[in-house]
Amino acid sequence: MFDLTVLGQQAKKSSRQLALMSTTRKNELLELMAQALLANKTDILAANQKDLDNASDNGISAVMQDRLRLTSQRIEEMASGIRQVISLADPIGEVEKMWKNTDGLMIGRQKVPLGVIGIIYESRPNVTTDAASLCFKTGNAVILRGGKEAFYSNQILVAVLQNALKSAGVDENAVQFVSDTSHDVANQMMRLTEYLDVLIPRGGAGLIRRVKETATVPVIETGTGNNHIYVDKDAQLEMAIKITDNAKTQRPSVCNAAETLLIHQDVAAEFLPKIAAKLAEHNVELHADKRAIAYLPQAVAAKEEDWSTEYLDYIMAVKVVDSIDEAIDHINRYNTKHSEAIITDNYFASQKFLNEVDAAAVYVNASTRFTDGFVFGFGAEIGISTQKLHARGPMGLEELTSTKYIIYGDGQIRE
Amino acid sequence: MFDLTVLGQQAKKSSRQLALMSTTRKNELLELMAQALLANKTDILAANQKDLDNASDNGISAVMQDRLRLTSQRIEEMASGIRQVISLADPIGEVEKMWKNTDGLMIGRQKVPLGVIGIIYESRPNVTTDAASLCFKTGNAVILRGGKEAFYSNQILVAVLQNALKSAGVDENAVQFVSDTSHDVANQMMRLTEYLDVLIPRGGAGLIRRVKETATVPVIETGTGNNHIYVDKDAQLEMAIKITDNAKTQRPSVCNAAETLLIHQDVAAEFLPKIAAKLAEHNVELHADKRAIAYLPQAVAAKEEDWSTEYLDYIMAVKVVDSIDEAIDHINRYNTKHSEAIITDNYFASQKFLNEVDAAAVYVNASTRFTDGFVFGFGAEIGISTQKLHARGPMGLEELTSTKYIIYGDGQIRE
Numbered sequence: 001m002f003d004l005t006v007l008g009q010q011a012k013k014s015s016r017q018l019a020l021m022s023t024t025r026k027n028e029l030l031e032l033m034a035q036a037l038l039a040n041k042t043d044i045l046a047a048n049q050k051d052l053d054n055a056s057d058n059g060i061s062a063v064m065q066d067r068l069r070l071t072s073q074r075i076e077e078m079a080s081g082i083r084q085v086i087s088l089a090d091p092i093g094e095v096e097k098m099w100k101n102t103d104g105l106m107i108g109r110q111k112v113p114l115g116v117i118g119i120i121y122e123s124r125p126n127v128t129t130d131a132a133s134l135c136f137k138t139g140n141a142v143i144l145r146g147g148k149e150a151f152y153s154n155q156i157l158v159a160v161l162q163n164a165l166k167s168a169g170v171d172e173n174a175v176q177f178v179s180d181t182s183h184d185v186a187n188q189m190m191r192l193t194e195y196l197d198v199l200i201p202r203g204g205a206g207l208i209r210r211v212k213e214t215a216t217v218p219v220i221e222t223g224t225g226n227n228h229i230y231v232d233k234d235a236q237l238e239m240a241i242k243i244t245d246n247a248k249t250q251r252p253s254v255c256n257a258a259e260t261l262l263i264h265q266d267v268a269a270e271f272l273p274k275i276a277a278k279l280a281e282h283n284v285e286l287h288a289d290k291r292a293i294a295y296l297p298q299a300v301a302a303k304e305e306d307w308s309t310e311y312l313d314y315i316m317a318v319k320v321v322d323s324i325d326e327a328i329d330h331i332n333r334y335n336t337k338h339s340e341a342i343i344t345d346n347y348f349a350s351q352k353f354l355n356e357v358d359a360a361a362v363y364v365n366a367s368t369r370f371t372d373g374f375v376f377g378f379g380a381e382i383g384i385s386t387q388k389l390h391a392r393g394p395m396g397l398e399e400l401t402s403t404k405y406i407i408y409g410d411g412q413i414r415e
Numbered sequence: 416m417f418d419l420t421v422l423g424q425q426a427k428k429s430s431r432q433l434a435l436m437s438t439t440r441k442n443e444l445l446e447l448m449a450q451a452l453l454a455n456k457t458d459i460l461a462a463n464q465k466d467l468d469n470a471s472d473n474g475i476s477a478v479m480q481d482r483l484r485l486t487s488q489r490i491e492e493m494a495s496g497i498r499q500v501i502s503l504a505d506p507i508g509e510v511e512k513m514w515k516n517t518d519g520l521m522i523g524r525q526k527v528p529l530g531v532i533g534i535i536y537e538s539r540p541n542v543t544t545d546a547a548s549l550c551f552k553t554g555n556a557v558i559l560r561g562g563k564e565a566f567y568s569n570q571i572l573v574a575v576l577q578n579a580l581k582s583a584g585v586d587e588n589a590v591q592f593v594s595d596t597s598h599d600v601a602n603q604m605m606r607l608t609e610y611l612d613v614l615i616p617r618g619g620a621g622l623i624r625r626v627k628e629t630a631t632v633p634v635i636e637t638g639t640g641n642n643h644i645y646v647d648k649d650a651q652l653e654m655a656i657k658i659t660d661n662a663k664t665q666r667p668s669v670c671n672a673a674e675t676l677l678i679h680q681d682v683a684a685e686f687l688p689k690i691a692a693k694l695a696e697h698n699v700e701l702h703a704d705k706r707a708i709a710y711l712p713q714a715v716a717a718k719e720e721d722w723s724t725e726y727l728d729y730i731m732a733v734k735v736v737d738s739i740d741e742a743i744d745h746i747n748r749y750n751t752k753h754s755e756a757i758i759t760d761n762y763f764a765s766q767k768f769l770n771e772v773d774a775a776a777v778y779v780n781a782s783t784r785f786t787d788g789f790v791f792g793f794g795a796e797i798g799i800s801t802q803k804l805h806a807r808g809p810m811g812l813e814e815l816t817s818t819k820y821i822i823y824g825d826g827q828i829r830e
Contacts, residue, residue, distance in 0.1 A: 016747070016771075020770060020771065099792065101785075101790060101791060101792050102790075102792070103785065103790065105781055105785060107791055107792075114803050114804070115773075115803060193627060197803050197804070198803070198804055212608060212631060213631060215631070216627060216628060216630070218633070218634070218802060218803075218804045219633070220804075236826075239826045242826065242828055243826070243828055245828075246828035246829060247828075250828070250829055332431070350823075354821045355435060356431075356435065358530075358819075359819065360819065360820060361819075361820040361822060362819060362820070362821055362822065363822045363824060364822065364823050364824060365823075365824040365825055365826055365827075366520055366822060366823075366824025366825075366826070366827040366828075367827060367828045367829050369828070369829035370516075370518065370520060370822070370827065370829055371820075375516060375517075375518065375829070376516060376522060376820075377514065377516050377517070377522075387633060388529050388530060388612050388613070388633075388817035389529070389612070389613055389633045389635075389804060389805045389817070390804045390805040392817055392818050392819065392820075393818070393819075393820050402803035402804070402807055403807050403808070404773075404774065404775065404776075404777060404807065404808075405775060405776040405777070405786075405791075405807075405808045406769045406777055407776060407777065407778045407779065407781060407785070408765075408779050408780075408781075409778060409779060409780040409781025410780055410781075411651075411654045411657065411658065411780055411781070412780075412781040412782060412785065413657055413658055413660075413661035413662075413665070413781075413782045413784070414661060414665055414782050414784035414785055414790070
């Protein structure tokens with residue numbers, strides 16, 4: 001059986017070298033990686049073609065095949081992505097604060113790398129270069145375990161990055177690839193506590209659930225978004241239609257898309273036929289509760305499981321609520337703590353929603369689609385955390401760091 | 416079998432109320448808790464006496480019995496501890512930063528409670544009131560699971576705090592007690608992902624290991640400290656003796672005490688007999704490697720396991736190293752990432768040690784005993800994290816918070 005401990009040992013060793021590397025040197029090496037991707041386009045496309053040839057056997061849908069497909073342009077975008085990471089400030093080494101304590105000790109809290117990061121992900125090969133460059137920039141070694149559907153693509157991408165490091169005389173184990181895509185090895189990785197400082201799963205709800213159940217390595221959960229738009233009684237209905245339509249249909253396959261629409265009963269009669277007409281332009285299927293369906297003859301009756309389903313598709317659950325309190329209770333009961341929005345003109349309703357809804361990002365009068373590291377201004381994103389520990393919401397470079405207290409004394413002992 | 420899900424549901428419900436409570440109200444309730452402890456001294460002491468009566472049956476040593484024993488003064492100290500927490504600033508609600516993004520959205524990162532915190536701890540009953548007050552101040556509900564040796568003490572302490580809340584008309588489930596101290600129920604708690612946002616174990620290496628192996632709830636590891644003092648060739652030997660003695664003997668039972676002494680070969684001949692004489696005043700037993708034992712006729716030969724043992728006793732491992740690099744390699748191999756110190760006059764040695772040693776707190780010319788939330792100026796401490804995620808080193812109120820992005824829009828949709 002494939003032995004992850006060797007990769008773990010190599011990553012740990014490499015991480016010590018990486019932690020001490022200057023920003024200038026890290027940027028030079030990232031530039032070499034970007035150049036290597038461009039120089040190896042032909043081989044990368046050939047490997048990707050192998051994955052595409054296997055796609056039908058692997059039961060990959062047409063939509064997923066599109067996500068899997070690399071083109072010359074997509075490889076150029078991967079290289080640009082790395083150059084974008086080069087342009088970002090390096091958080092490592094920053095002393096966030098430093099103070100003198102009552103004993104005369106100078107105590108500083110410094111940002112340091114996490115160490116070794118494991119990433120388990122599905123389908124899209126660009127995650128390989130994105131994750132590798134973000135981890136590298138923050139001085140972390142990374143072990144990448146992609147899905148079997150992108151095996152040949154991921155394998156060659158990592159080999160290209162490793163060769164770039166090797167050619168510069170740097171330990172190529174800064175970026176490693178798990179070449180066994182079995183569940184057994186993935187499970188082994190989830191319990192590799194001796195070597196992994198953190199595990200970041202990127203993928204669907206099934207993967208996240210399995211990681212949560214199995215992992216003993218500290219995990220940052222990412223990505224599942226059962227998000228709601230609540231249209232308050234004091235909403236501007238035109239705005240509510242624009243935002244609901246955007247949150248549902250602009251890109252339904254992503255985690256910050258909306259899945260359920262909640263409407264205050266006072267505006268349901270006027271709003272529901274209008275939003276239904278708008279969503280019909282994209283053939284959105286509505287799953288409506290008893291009260292909503294009265295205004296939505298074309299809708300399907302919602303079942304209990306609709307309230308907790310992340311469709312990632314042109315489907316939306318719809319429910320009429322008596323009050324903002326009922327809306328908030330519904331959201332806190334069924335949401336995945338990702339992104340939630342209220343549409344209202346009412347000051348107190350907006351504050352109540354911001355205060356009481358439990359989620360990584362809570363919006364007033366804006367689409368949930370904005371929850372994204374680039375949109376937030378972080379310049380990059382390794383994923384969107386839906387847990388409360390360490391990082392919550394879009395994770396940029398800062399979220400890939402830990403801290404260390406550095407303490408300067410002149411002979412102090414404790415009395 | 417005891418059902419933790421009921422406690423979980425109650426805690427979750429209570430946490431929503433707590434998250435919205437003003438600082439003034441939380442402080443008033445904490446003051447009621449402090450007063451209730453003082454008002455119920457007699458009953459608390461009687462319950463504690465039951466635990467002491469059972470101590471021999473439970474196989475509790477004399478030292479541990481002392482930690483378990485409550486006195487009138489110790490109860491007063493618990494009440495003062497709560498009043499100390501009242502005096503600290505409440506981090507909840509603080510918006511750490513807020514900016515306008517390119518879409519015109521105002522995005523703020525706000526500190527919010529974690530939600531429901533589980534704490535599994537051993538022996539000392541004062542952890543019950545410390546942890547309860549720190550969690551309460553930060554708007555978190557807490558579920559406390561103490562050891563069976565302090566069962567009656569913990570039970571009455573929680574009852575007293577709950578009655579104080581009840582008398583003020585507040586949901587007493589903000590602070591709950593697990594009245595079944597079996598391992599089965601503890602294991603159930605470690606996997607209570609639906610209700611617990613974080614689990615903080617406080618106790619010995621055995622407990623921490625079990626939690627790491629079993630928990631699916633996000634964990635903050637605390638407390639094990641296999642700490643080193645490295646005496647560099649350029650150390651002031653007088654200072655090195657003072658600091659080594661302090662780090663080993665001032666309070667050997669705590670996690671920030673030193674366990675291993677590393678000495679540069681150039682100063683071993685002069686330093687070792689002197690430090691041995693000093694440590695002999697406390698009858699410290701030395702476990703020395705081959706080269707150190709040449710200067711320490713009274714020492715026992717160290718075995719491999721000595722390098723990774725947290726003695727928590729008047730025992731110290733001693734090893735001679737060729738260089739600072741060997742010292743750093745030894746530390747990074749065997750330490751528990753808690754607290755490490757170098758004694759040196761050399762600027763480059765100090766910087767090298769600070770940069771390359773992997774630990775929560777790294778000291779130059781000071782005792783490891785300073786790693787402590789009170790000493791660092793945080794005003795309180797829920798434990799000392801030895802992991803890299805979320806919190807590292809002494810944890811105060813800030814470390815009991817998560818974040819939420821609050822976003823003010825005026826109709827923005829994503830293009």
